[in-house]
Amino acid sequence: MLVHTRLGQQPCLSGRSNTAYRVIRCQAAPTAPSPIPEKSSLESRTKEGADNGKAFIHLIPNNGRWENGIPPVMGAHLMASGTISPISVSKGAGVDVTPHQFQYHDTETEASVMLYVTPEKAQAGLVKLVVEAAEAAVKAKGAFTLVLSGGSLPALLGPLATAKGIDWSKTHIFFVDERNVPHSSPDSTYKAAQEALLSKVPIPPAQVYAIAEGLPVEQAAVQYEGRLVSIPAAALPRTAEGGFPVFDLILLGVGPDGHVASLFPNRPETSASKGWILPVKNSPKPPPERITMTMPVINAAKEVAIVALGAGKCEIVQRVLEVQALPGALPAQLVRPRGGKLKWLLDVASAEGLDTAHWNEGKRFPRSAF
Numbered sequence: 001m002l003v004h005t006r007l008g009q010q011p012c013l014s015g016r017s018n019t020a021y022r023v024i025r026c027q028a029a030p031t032a033p034s035p036i037p038e039k040s041s042l043e044s045r046t047k048e049g050a051d052n053g054k055a056f057i058h059l060i061p062n063n064g065r066w067e068n069g070i071p072p073v074m075g076a077h078l079m080a081s082g083t084i085s086p087i088s089v090s091k092g093a094g095v096d097v098t099p100h101q102f103q104y105h106d107t108e109t110e111a112s113v114m115l116y117v118t119p120e121k122a123q124a125g126l127v128k129l130v131v132e133a134a135e136a137a138v139k140a141k142g143a144f145t146l147v148l149s150g151g152s153l154p155a156l157l158g159p160l161a162t163a164k165g166i167d168w169s170k171t172h173i174f175f176v177d178e179r180n181v182p183h184s185s186p187d188s189t190y191k192a193a194q195e196a197l198l199s200k201v202p203i204p205p206a207q208v209y210a211i212a213e214g215l216p217v218e219q220a221a222v223q224y225e226g227r228l229v230s231i232p233a234a235a236l237p238r239t240a241e242g243g244f245p246v247f248d249l250i251l252l253g254v255g256p257d258g259h260v261a262s263l264f265p266n267r268p269e270t271s272a273s274k275g276w277i278l279p280v281k282n283s284p285k286p287p288p289e290r291i292t293m294t295m296p297v298i299n300a301a302k303e304v305a306i307v308a309l310g311a312g313k314c315e316i317v318q319r320v321l322e323v324q325a326l327p328g329a330l331p332a333q334l335v336r337p338r339g340g341k342l343k344w345l346l347d348v349a350s351a352e353g354l355d356t357a358h359w360n361e362g363k364r365f366p367r368s369a370f
């Protein structure tokens with residue numbers, strides 16, 4: 001019989017799933033707002049700001065930290081995989097507890113959820129985010145390092161080709177993960193990015209860091225890491241702790257199992273605390289062989305945006321943002337740039353499952369319906 005652990009009395013891991021959120025309504029739109037789709041159940045939706053493509057709700061979670069120490073019992077939650085997470089028993093708050101496989105670092109992450117009325121307006125918001133990051137980076141250090149994901153993300157980048165404010169001569173493009181396939185393959189993220197954007201802008205080819213072709217995946221990972229390591233710190237600073245590369249902006253997607261990049265639930269690569277680039281074999285998402293940046297590299301970034309649009313993302317967005325899960329069950333919950341910014345870009349369809357009215361009840365637990 002499954003024991004339903006009632007941890008509701010004490011706020012335990014407040015990771016984003018159990019964090020008390022504050023809903024901050026954005027400024028009213030200068031123009032008359034278009035009608036908000038009635039079907040939305042988001043109580044905190046406002047009439048202002050929805051019309052001109054601005055995000056009209058910012059949900060700012062408190063920092064993710066264990067509020068009262070590690071709870072003695074965790075688990076029995078519905079996980080992205082659809083199974084109930086195992087129950088883990090530790091010695092409890094304040095006692096030296098065997099660290100969980102994934103350490104939630106105790107740090108501030110400035111996180112927000114940007115909610116747009118339509119995918120088109122979310123795309124415009126993404127373009128604005130990239131332009132702002134590019135302008136700030138070039139002003140600060142004369143270079144802009146942008147990291148791309150695969151999947152549906154590259155197709156959203158087309159409008160950057162005509163956006164004002166990006167100095168392509170100072171821009172460097174990387175891939176947070178990449179399939180170990182030829183650049184000509186329809187599965188290649190490099191190919192998708194070339195077709196959607198890079199072939200349309202004057203970026204020096206040497207500043208687009210594609211993976212080497214035709215190597216065994218382990219060698220492809222080593223080779224890619226070697227290329228990154230050789231970039232001077234002036235363009236790609238390193239963190240004081242761990243010496244990880246600090247990219248200016250990393251754009252992620254999220255898979256139905258909560259994976260980001262090629263870091264999948266309960267896989268060793270996802271909990272790696274060393275190294276910049278790892279090989280991935282037998283990926284749950286085809287194609288099977290990939291390379292991926294590690295979570296410490298993602299969390300070293302100045303800014304990370306997770307773009308999740310459309311009804312197909314509704315369930316995983318709700319689980320990542322509202323369901324407490326065992327550390328590591330949902331890699332997207334591990335994305336917490338240390339001292340950096342995290343933004344979720346959602347549209348009405350992908351945010352439909354959120355129940356923001358309860359986000360202020362920091363003690364409400366478990367969030368999962370289980």
Ligand SMILES: O=C(O)[C@H](O)[C@@H](O)[C@H](O)[C@H](O)COP(=O)(O)O
Nearest residue numbers: 149150151152253254255260261
């Ligand atoms: O190469 C990849 O497959 C991606 O990097 C992967 O992490 C992707 O971002 C997610 O699977 C979401 O993909 P969609 O946006 O297409 O659903």
